[in-house]
Amino acid sequence: MDEKFNKPYDPKTTEENIYSIWQESGFFNPDNLPPRHQKPFTIVMPPPNANGNLHTGHALFITLEDIMTRFKRMNGFKALWIPGADHAGFETQIVYEKKLEKEGRSRFKMDPQDLYKEIYDFTIENKTNMENQVRRLGASCDWSREKFTLDPGVIKNVQKTFAKMYEDGLTYRGNRMVNWCTKHQTSLSEVETETQEKVDKLYYIKYGPVTVATVRPETIFGDVAVAVNPNDDRYKHLINTEISVTTPIGEMLLKVIGDESVETDFGTGALKITPAHDKNDFEMALRHNLPSVEIINQYGKLNEKTGKYAGLKINIARDEVVKDLELMGLLEKTEEYTHPVPTCYKCGTTIEPRQLPQWYVKMKPLAEMALKAVQEKKVVFYPDNYRKIFNYWMEHTTDWNISRQIVWGIPIPAKICNACEHGFPDLEDAITKCPKCNGDVRKDTDTFDTWFSSGQWPLIVTGHPDSDDFKKHYPTDIMETGYDLIFKWIPRMVIFGLYLAKIVPFHTVYLHGLVNDAKGKKMSKSKGNVINPLDMTALYGTDALRMALVVANPPGSDTSLSEPKIKGYKNFANKIWNITRFVLSNTEGIFLDESLITNTADKNLLTELNTLTKDITSDLNEHRYHLSSEKIYHYAWHRFADEILEESKNVISGENAEDKLSRQHTLIFILKRIITVLHPFMPFVTEEIWKDIPANKTGLLMIEEWPEK
RNA sequence: GCGCGAUUAGCUCAGUUGGUAGAGCAACUCAUUUACACUGAGAAGGUCGGGAGUUCAAAUCUCUCAUCGCGCACCA
Numbered sequence: 038m039d040e041k042f043n044k045p046y047d048p049k050t051t052e053e054n055i056y057s058i059w060q061e062s063g064f065f066n067p068d069n070l071p072p073r074h075q076k077p078f079t080i081v082m083p084p085p086n087a088n089g090n091l092h093t094g095h096a097l098f099i100t101l102e103d104i105m106t107r108f109k110r111m112n113g114f115k116a117l118w119i120p121g122a123d124h125a126g127f128e129t130q131i132v133y134e135k136k137l138e139k140e141g142r143s144r145f146k147m148d149p150q151d152l153y154k155e156i157y158d159f160t161i162e163n164k165t166n167m168e169n170q171v172r173r174l175g176a177s178c179d180w181s182r183e184k185f186t187l188d189p190g191v192i193k194n195v196q197k198t199f200a201k202m203y204e205d206g207l208t209y210r211g212n213r214m215v216n217w218c219t220k221h222q223t224s225l226s227e228v229e230t231e232t233q234e235k236v237d238k239l240y241y242i243k244y245g246p247v248t249v250a251t252v253r254p255e256t257i258f259g260d261v262a263v264a265v266n267p268n269d270d271r272y273k274h275l276i277n278t279e280i281s282v283t284t285p286i287g288e289m290l291l292k293v294i295g296d297e298s299v300e301t302d303f304g305t306g307a308l309k310i311t312p313a314h315d316k317n318d319f320e321m322a323l324r325h326n327l328p329s330v331e332i333i334n335q336y337g338k339l340n341e342k343t344g345k346y347a348g349l350k351i352n353i354a355r356d357e358v359v360k361d362l363e364l365m366g367l368l369e370k371t372e373e374y375t376h377p378v379p380t381c382y383k384c385g386t387t388i389e390p391r392q393l394p395q396w397y398v399k400m401k402p403l404a405e406m407a408l409k410a411v412q413e414k415k416v417v418f419y420p421d422n423y424r425k426i427f428n429y430w431m432e433h434t435t436d437w438n439i440s441r442q443i444v445w446g447i448p449i450p451a452k453i454c455n456a457c458e459h460g461f462p463d464l465e466d467a468i469t470k471c472p473k474c475n476g477d478v479r480k481d482t483d484t485f486d487t488w489f490s491s492g493q494w495p496l497i498v499t500g501h502p503d504s505d506d507f508k509k510h511y512p513t514d515i516m517e518t519g520y521d522l523i524f525k526w527i528p529r530m531v532i533f534g535l536y537l538a539k540i541v542p543f544h545t546v547y548l549h550g551l552v553n554d555a556k557g558k559k560m561s562k563s564k565g566n567v568i569n570p571l572d573m574t575a576l577y578g579t580d581a582l583r584m585a586l587v588v589a590n591p592p593g594s595d596t597s598l599s600e601p602k603i604k605g606y607k608n609f610a611n612k613i614w615n616i617t618r619f620v621l622s623n624t625e626g627i628f629l630d631e632s633l634i635t636n637t638a639d640k641n642l643l644t645e646l647n648t649l650t651k652d653i654t655s656d657l658n659e660h661r662y663h664l665s666s667e668k669i670y671h672y673a674w675h676r677f678a679d680e681i682l683e684e685s686k687n688v689i690s691g692e693n694a695e696d697k698l699s700r701q702h703t704l705i706f707i708l709k710r711i712i713t714v715l716h717p718f719m720p721f722v723t724e725e726i727w728k729d730i731p732a733n734k735t736g737l738l739m740i741e742e743w744p745e746k
Numbered sequence: 747g748c749g750c751g752a753u754u755a756g757c758u759c760a761g762u763u764g765g766u767a768g769a770g771c772a773a774c775u776c777a778u779u780u781a782c783a784c785u786g787a788g789a790a791g792g793u794c795g796g797g798a799g800u801u802c803a804a805a806u807c808u809c810u811c812a813u814c815g816c817g818c819a820c821c822a
Binding site (some may be wrong): 041045046063090214234239249251252253264298299300303304306309310311315316317318319320374376377379390417422423425426429430490520521523524553555556557563585588589590591593594595596597598599601602604605606607608609610611614616617618619620621622623655656659661663664667670671678679682683684698 | 748749750751757758759760761765766769770771772781782784785786787815816817818819820821822
């Protein structure tokens with residue numbers, strides 16, 4: 038028996054050593070696998086953001102995807118797990134802006150190219166750090182195929198898709214209301230805003246002959262009409278007339294319009310219309326052919342059209358306007374009012390709707406394709422209830438704004454005419470005149486929404502359309518990611534896969550939940566309950582962390598992680614270590630020969646073991662990782678160690694030589710099986726022990742055949 | 747408002763197609779040069795949120811109520 042078993046298991050030295058053995062073997066790359074590996078199995082790694090350290094959510098997905106990959110590899114598949122790194126446009130820019138803020142600098146005072154270069158260097162540095170952490174967690178992914186979302190080839194492909202969609206009439210330039218964050222100075226898509234319940238005041242303001250209710254009295258200077266319901270007897274007679282309205286900066290003439298969308302029982306039933314600063318009002322103005330008057334600028338300050346209020350921020354202007362209205366006797370009453378307000382998902386700033394020309398993706402035809410694919414079960418969800426959520430979202434799409442006013446991203450390869458504002462793609466950056474009016478054109482300075490590029494990720498990393506990898510590994514098998522990406526990412530990948538490759542990018546979606554703290558509360562820096570996965574790995578070993586993350590953690594629901602739980606699995610790693618020690622020290626000089634297992638009791642033990650193996654195999658095939666991990670844990674500790682080993686002590690010290698020999702072979706057999714089945718979950722300790730198992734082995738445990746019993 | 751999920755031992759959670767309730771941690775009693783104290787043995791702890799229904803049989807299926815959580819949402 039090797040001397041190493043005389044000391045407790047030491048994850049630290051073992052893990053580094055084992056990972057480099059794996060890497061040197063070349064088996065992370067499926068092209069190097071032995072001939073028995075034929076049928077491809079492919080997972081695309083959700084590329085972690087290259088802007089910081091991994092968190093427990095990353096540790097969870099790495100664990101799950103590594104289990105999937107290792108299981109399939111052992112089952113003889115040409116298993117490929119493609120890693121990546123995400124430049125994470127908006128997210129990284131925010132991280133970097135915070136850094137700039139600390140240094141007393143601002144992105145708005147920098148040359149965009151300098152800023153881009155700085156963020157690039159920052160990201161590349163963090164990317165290396167991130168990759169090393171992924172290795173630390175045992176990921177058996179093929180680093181030779183790794184892609185970064187800002188690789189030149191990726192940029193080129195994404196830009197080509199944009200041009201193709203333009204040709205196909207699926208992208209267009211629209212001058213519509215956008216979700217504007219006044220802090221970050223960019224527009225945001227629907228999924229990048231978060232609706233928050235806010236308590237505001239609802240002001241009832243005398244508006245000529247009517248009274249209107251509004252939470253935004255500061256926008257009255259941008260009003261172009263008053264709307265009422267055409268069936269509202271109180272106001273019917275005013276429709277299509279002009280009314281004179283008194284404001285703190287003078288009189289205004291406003292048209293009264295009738296629109297079905299006005300609720301008669303909310304407020305006074307009369308609604309002021311501010312098309313430039315409210316989505317509803319904008320839509321209504323379109324219906325009634327009303328002008329739009331912008332009175333708030335991109336920084337959230339009132340402009341010169343508001344007279345004495347010019348230059349004031351929205352909230353201050355609101356107070357001032359209310360004060361003045363009250364002095365003028367125009368404020369009828371004020372009510373407390375709770376309502377949902379869209380905010381920036383990153384900084385919580387209230388979204389200021391603005392009318393801006395931007396690029397949009399026409400979602401309806403694309404969503405229909407995706408919906409159909411899911412209905413036909415071309416894509417299945419684990420757990421299944423997320424299919425309903427996916428469908429709901431696909432049935433309620435709005436056109437997708439893909440323009441972002443940030444530098445950190447893939448440039449939109451488009452030109453815009455200075456004369457007629459016509460926008461069109463220009464991949465070569467060669468067109469200087471507008472094809473419509475022959476006017477001078479300017480380059481679009483915007484970048485793509487990150488999800489526009491990451492939506493194409495499965496295609497990009499497999500080398501769509503003509504690489505060997507694309508032919509072999511697309512469509513991929515499983516997309517494993519967090520349920521929070523059910524809107525942001527999954528639908529976009531399905532859409533781009535169907536649109537560009539005419540086939541879904543994956544047939545299975547496995548969604549994991551959040552990793553919460555020991556009390557089931559969400560981890561957050563402000564609560565101080567964040568568990569850093571790399572700290573846990575250093576303290577208890579990666580295998581222990583992986584078990585703590587996967588046992589009893591079914592798909593689609595949140596799990597809670599605590600240090601004692603991880604520690605418990607460290608103890609388990611050591612238990613396995615000592616089981617091995619016991620077996621090896623009681624079987625000196627024996628090399629496993631199954632035919633020598635002759636005793637009936639021993640044969641029964643093998644039957645029991647085979648039943649368990651079968652059960653675990655079917656759990657793994659059906660994505661029940663939370664059950665399979667627990668079953669092998671339970672068997673190893675509470676059946677094999679507590680019962681079978683204890684009983685074996687008598688057999689081995691007993692008189693009957695045949696019984697003894699049969700039992701010795703049985704112990705090695707069971708140990709070998711436990712180590713094999715446990716490998717996807719706890720790859721390090723099992724690979725280390727594997728070296729010392731006295732039995733026929735093909736080589737590394739990571740490519741050992743999965744027991745088909 | 748609409749939708750989804752949850753409610754099981756003191757805490758955190760499993761429980762696949764219905765077949766007399768499980769794990770980890772905590773707490774209790776005992777064992778002590780043992781493969782392993784990163785240990786073992788034992789005991790304790792639950793009318794599975796309430797109610798109704800289907801069934802030979804329900805934590806599991808149906809309905810309903812309650813509470814909590816999450817997601818979505820353009821009545822100013």
